[in-house]
Amino acid sequence: MFSLGLSGWVKNTKQGTVIGQIQGPPDQVHDMKLWLTNVGSPSSRIDRTIFSNQRDISKLEIHGFSTRY
Incomplete structure (x- = not known):
């Protein structure tokens, strides 16, 4: 994820x-979704993907990338 600049x-x-x-720049988020x-x-x-609650943000609300358990 970091190579795309995403959090x-x-x-x-x-x-x-x-x-x-x-979260991240729109082009990189698009690449990640693909x-x-x-x-x-x-x-x-992968059977299907659903992306919801999409919105523009002015600054990152999350820093880094993690796996939650």
Whole structure:
């Protein structure tokens, strides 16, 4: 995520899905969404992606990238 200049977090759910939040420059966020939709992590199976609650922010609200448990 850092190579794209993004901040945020991800979490695996008990339902076998992944939730998260990403923040950063719009072009890099777009690239990350494409990667999540078409590639994903090596052990993932992508059936669909849903992106919600999208909004513009004036400055980052999260710094760094983490995995939540």
